[in-house]
Amino acid sequence: MAKPILLHSAAELLQRILGEKIPADRQMEGYFRTHRDMGVRDRGFVAETVYGCLRERRWLEHIAGSALLLDVVAAYLLTHGYSARALEETGFRGDARGMVERARTLDKTTLPFAIQANLPDWLAERLRAQFGDAEALALALALNQPAPVDMRVNTLKAKRDEAQARLAQEGFPCEVTPWSPSGLRRRDRAPVFKTHCFKEGLFEVQDEGSQLLALMLEPRRQEMVVDFCAGAGGKTLHIGALMANTGTVYAFDVLAKRLEKLKPRLRRAGLNNVRMVTISHERDARVQRLEGKIDRVLVDAPCSGTGTLRRNPDIKWRDINLAELTDTQQRILAAAAGLLKPGGRLVYATCSLLKEENEDIVEKFLATHPEFHVVPASEILVRRHVPLSMTGDALRLLPHLHQTDGFYAVTLERKQ
Structure with missing residues (x-):
C-alpha cells in the first residue's frame, strides 16, 4: 500500500516536470538527491507512477474529472491495481470511488481522439492528418508504452x-x-x-533505430566524417567503430558540456579517431574551414523529439516552437552540405514524426541545391544486410511497426 507521503511526492515531482523545461529523468535525479530519506522501493514507486501519469495524462484527467495533479496521480493508481479503499487509506480525500466507477464503465472508443491517444491536441491533429485515424491511434498507443x-x-x-x-x-x-x-x-x-x-x-x-543512422552513412576507413550535432556522441561512437578506428570523425556540438560526456565513452570504446569541436553555431569558423573537405556528414538535427515519447513522455506536454525548429533545421542542413567534397554523402535525420521536420525540410533543400540527389534507403539497407523494406526513398521507422523509436533519415549525395 502506498504511504500518504508517496502520493503527494509523486504529485510534487509531476508538477516540477510539467512546470519546467528540464527533462524528466534529470528532474527525478535532482528530486531523489534532495529526498535521501526515500528508499529504493519508494523511489521506484514514485518514478513509475510519474512516468505512468506522463504517458496517460489525458485519459487520467478524464477519469479524474480534474486536471489537478494529485487527482491525476490517484486516477493512475486506481487504474493500475489500487482499490478506492486502499487509496482512501493513504489519506486521499478526492472522489476515489467515482473515479473507479468511471474507469469501469467508460468505453474508450467513444472518447475524442486526443484523449484515446493520450496526446496534446496539436500533436494528435498533426498525426491524424499525416497517418489517418487508425494508424495514428496505433502509433500513439505504441508511443505510450515503455521502451525496451x-x-x-x-x-x-x-x-x-x-x-x-x-x-x-x-x-x-x-x-x-x-x-x-x-x-x-x-x-x-x-x-x-x-x-x-x-x-x-x-x-x-542505444535505440535500435538510432543504430541504423550510422549505417545509412556507410562510412569507410581513412575518411573524414562529421557528426554535425553530436550531443553526447552515441552515433559518433558508432561511426568511429564502423571506420575501424581509422580516419577522422569530427564531433560538433554547440554545448561543450554535452561533448564532455563523450570523453569517457571514447576511452571505454577504445576509440582515438574522434576530434570533439565545440561550435557557436552552424556557420562557425571551425565549421567553415572544413568546407569542401569532408567525405560524409551526419546531421541528426535538433527536433521536436516526438518519435522518442516511449522514453521521454514529458516531451509531449512541453511547448514546441515548430517554426523556430524548422528554421534551425534548414540552416544546419545547408551549412553541413557545404562541407562535402564532390561525391560526398550527407544523412539528414531526426527523431521526429512530423512531416514539417522531415520531408518538407528535404524538399526545400533539394529545390535550392540541384547538385544533390537522394540515394534510396532500400539500396543502402540491402548493402548493410538490414532486412527492412522501405516504400519510399527515406528510412522511416515507427514504433508500432518496427519496435524502435520514431526516426526519419534520408541520404543525399553531392554530384561528382
Missing part, C-alpha cells in the same frame, strides 16, 4: 554473439535485434551499466 533497453555492440571489441554470451553470464540475457546487425535487446529495464561487459566497452545503450 537496446544496446549496440562495439564491434571493435566483440562480435554480437560474444557480447550476448558475456551478458548472459553476468545474469543479463538478451535477444538480438531484428534490424541492426550489432544490436541486442532486453525487454525489461536492468542495471546493465554495472556489468563488466559495459565497463570493458563491449556495448553502449
Whole structure:
C-alpha cells in the first residue's frame, strides 16, 4: 500500500516536470538527491507512477474529472491495481470511488481522439492528418508504452554473439535485434551499466533505430566524417567503430558540456579517431574551414523529439516552437552540405514524426541545391544486410511497426 507521503511526492515531482523545461529523468535525479530519506522501493514507486501519469495524462484527467495533479496521480493508481479503499487509506480525500466507477464503465472508443491517444491536441491533429485515424491511434498507443533497453555492440571489441554470451553470464540475457546487425535487446529495464561487459566497452545503450543512422552513412576507413550535432556522441561512437578506428570523425556540438560526456565513452570504446569541436553555431569558423573537405556528414538535427515519447513522455506536454525548429533545421542542413567534397554523402535525420521536420525540410533543400540527389534507403539497407523494406526513398521507422523509436533519415549525395 502506498504511504500518504508517496502520493503527494509523486504529485510534487509531476508538477516540477510539467512546470519546467528540464527533462524528466534529470528532474527525478535532482528530486531523489534532495529526498535521501526515500528508499529504493519508494523511489521506484514514485518514478513509475510519474512516468505512468506522463504517458496517460489525458485519459487520467478524464477519469479524474480534474486536471489537478494529485487527482491525476490517484486516477493512475486506481487504474493500475489500487482499490478506492486502499487509496482512501493513504489519506486521499478526492472522489476515489467515482473515479473507479468511471474507469469501469467508460468505453474508450467513444472518447475524442486526443484523449484515446493520450496526446496534446496539436500533436494528435498533426498525426491524424499525416497517418489517418487508425494508424495514428496505433502509433500513439505504441508511443505510450515503455521502451525496451537496446544496446549496440562495439564491434571493435566483440562480435554480437560474444557480447550476448558475456551478458548472459553476468545474469543479463538478451535477444538480438531484428534490424541492426550489432544490436541486442532486453525487454525489461536492468542495471546493465554495472556489468563488466559495459565497463570493458563491449556495448553502449542505444535505440535500435538510432543504430541504423550510422549505417545509412556507410562510412569507410581513412575518411573524414562529421557528426554535425553530436550531443553526447552515441552515433559518433558508432561511426568511429564502423571506420575501424581509422580516419577522422569530427564531433560538433554547440554545448561543450554535452561533448564532455563523450570523453569517457571514447576511452571505454577504445576509440582515438574522434576530434570533439565545440561550435557557436552552424556557420562557425571551425565549421567553415572544413568546407569542401569532408567525405560524409551526419546531421541528426535538433527536433521536436516526438518519435522518442516511449522514453521521454514529458516531451509531449512541453511547448514546441515548430517554426523556430524548422528554421534551425534548414540552416544546419545547408551549412553541413557545404562541407562535402564532390561525391560526398550527407544523412539528414531526426527523431521526429512530423512531416514539417522531415520531408518538407528535404524538399526545400533539394529545390535550392540541384547538385544533390537522394540515394534510396532500400539500396543502402540491402548493402548493410538490414532486412527492412522501405516504400519510399527515406528510412522511416515507427514504433508500432518496427519496435524502435520514431526516426526519419534520408541520404543525399553531392554530384561528382
